[in-house]
Amino acid sequence: MVLRVLSSRRAAPVSAGLRLATGLSALILGATILGGCGSVFGKKAEVENNDPPDVIYSKAERMVDKGDYASAAREYEQVDINHPYSQEARRAIVMAAYAYYRSGKYDEAISAAQRYLTLHPGTQESDLAQNIVGMSYYDQVLDPKRDQTNARRALSSYQTLLQRYPDSRYAGEATNRARILRDLLAAAEMTVGRYYLRKNNYLAAINRFRVVVTDYQTTEQVEEALMRLSEAYMALGIITEAQTAAAVLGHNFPDSKWYNNAYSLLAKKGVQPQEHEGSWITKTWKGDGNPA
Numbered sequence: 001m002v003l004r005v006l007s008s009r010r011a012a013p014v015s016a017g018l019r020l021a022t023g024l025s026a027l028i029l030g031a032t033i034l035g036g037c038g039s040v041f042g043k044k045a046e047v048e049n050n051d052p053p054d055v056i057y058s059k060a061e062r063m064v065d066k067g068d069y070a071s072a073a074r075e076y077e078q079v080d081i082n083h084p085y086s087q088e089a090r091r092a093i094v095m096a097a098y099a100y101y102r103s104g105k106y107d108e109a110i111s112a113a114q115r116y117l118t119l120h121p122g123t124q125e126s127d128l129a130q131n132i133v134g135m136s137y138y139d140q141v142l143d144p145k146r147d148q149t150n151a152r153r154a155l156s157s158y159q160t161l162l163q164r165y166p167d168s169r170y171a172g173e174a175t176n177r178a179r180i181l182r183d184l185l186a187a188a189e190m191t192v193g194r195y196y197l198r199k200n201n202y203l204a205a206i207n208r209f210r211v212v213v214t215d216y217q218t219t220e221q222v223e224e225a226l227m228r229l230s231e232a233y234m235a236l237g238i239i240t241e242a243q244t245a246a247a248v249l250g251h252n253f254p255d256s257k258w259y260n261n262a263y264s265l266l267a268k269k270g271v272q273p274q275e276h277e278g279s280w281i282t283k284t285w286k287g288d289g290n291p292a
Helices: 002-008 015-034 053-065 068-082 086-103 107-118 128-139 150-162 171-197 201-213 221-236 240-252 257-267 280-284
Strands: none
Touching: 002 257, 015 257, 086 107, 107 128, 107 240, 128 150, 128 171, 128 201, 150 171, 171 201, 171 221, 201 221, 201 257, 201 280, 221 240, 221 257, 240 257, 240 280
């Protein structure tokens, strides 16, 4: 009797929402089973490369030989990702940085090189990694009228290389490029300083010329910077600083056309070049006239 009652009872209707949810669950489960590592939306997860590290590394080297640097960088990274404790892993990081640099992917090159320097400071390829950072910034340097952030970063990178690895095979190129970058940065400061000077914004102009005298004394721009300081200080009526700038200019560059200009500027006001010991300009330069 009980069985008859149960068998005659109608099943409760299934809601449309429940049927939809059940169907979606089945689809997702089926997609998971069929797709293996793939996601529901068809995007496959990164497959682990189980090849031995030396095999992956050799494959990357062949790509470098063929000039396929972007692919080589990815292969080098596979060594580090899948075999981080192998003997090839350390060098693979710096080689990935090099391959990224050669493919023009400067941000990736800098990131990989800096990662190497963080993980393996003082090792055999450290100077190479530091040089890659410098080269990556250097290749992005523009003319003096543009923002010079990359120039400053390149100069800092090359200075670090020269300080930490003075005997590196990259030291010669780093020295030359550091000189070029200092000239470029000094020229950029002069460009902005002249602009402020034309606008009669003398304090802003002085700040720019001061950077050249303080930070870039070995560049050609320092002669004009000293003359422009005389000009700006004279315009503000700060005669002692104008005299000091002209005196330092004359003492270090007596044959400079900029000294003749500064001397003539002071003469029109009835004064002559004269160093004043309290001046920041005097303190910046050594007593023998050589850049500090």
